[in-house]
Amino acid sequence: MPATHIRRWKTLALSTSAVLVGLTLPTVTASPASATTTAYDTTYYKNAIGKSGTTLKSSLHTIISSQTKISYAAVWEALKVTDQDPNNSSNVILLYSGVSRAKSLNGGDVGDWNREHTWAKSHGDFGEVTGPGTDLHHLRPADVQVNSIRGNLDFDNGGSTVTNGGGSTVDSDSFAPRAADRGDVARMILYMAVRYEGDDGFANLEPNEKVGNGSNPYMGKLSVLKAWNEADPPSAFEEKRNQAIYATYQHNRNPFIDHPEWVEAIW
DSSP, X not given: OOSOOOOOOOBOOOOHHXXXXXXXXXXXXXXXXXXXXXXXXXXXXXXXXXXXXXXXXXXXXXXXXXXXXXXXXXXXXXXXXXXXXXXXXXXXXXXXXXXXXXXXXXXXXXXXXXXXXXXXXXTTTOTTXXXXXXXXXXXXXXEHHHHHHHTTOEEOSXXXXXXXXXXXXXXXXXXXOOHHHHHHXXXXXXXXXXXXXXXXXXXXXXXXXXXXXXXXXXXXXXHHHHHHHHHSOOOHHHHHHHHHIIIIISOOOOHHHHOTTHHHHHO
């Protein structure tokens, strides 16, 4: 596990000298998201440190593409570990709704939870194939009915409240998770955009500024995902999940959980 998680989601300091000379002080704004851990900067991320833009994206792609792949069937048991309720080891926490539900209720019936692809598997047509279709960094347990409502919609703000969705909303062409999951979703989507660049037989996945992307290998809206990343920083649950995937299953990390500021550095 990383040693000490460092969060620097702080407001900008105001200059004392500005006060002394009687200048009008600017409105205080949030500074860009910073690292939650630097424990891997001299090892795992060493070839990415100090880079930005397409160079950073390329370096991270190379780093996280070294990955142990698992089968879609194996995802069931993996999610029971990665998404375990920290307050009840018999349950998992469901994406979108935040509900704690028995691990044994995995399946396809009403009241069950199933495997949600946050990057909809039709966006790039990768289905459930080993690789993007089984990548734990974007697969989460979700209520069967809420998962069905989300379907393959892009992500955007707005819409009407989803029944039993924990505050999630939906309209004809987009879905918005509850506030506590928005940053998680953003970082999962952007992980997929860096991991899958079209060089391993799968589509080149990219975020864009559209909704209604259909079967194209795009997911929107990028500006909204970036805002969600800032507004909802990585939680202890998300960090623990990242570590479990790295240590036990795929042996790769979601860099935007460790370094959420890299979202802005790339996009």
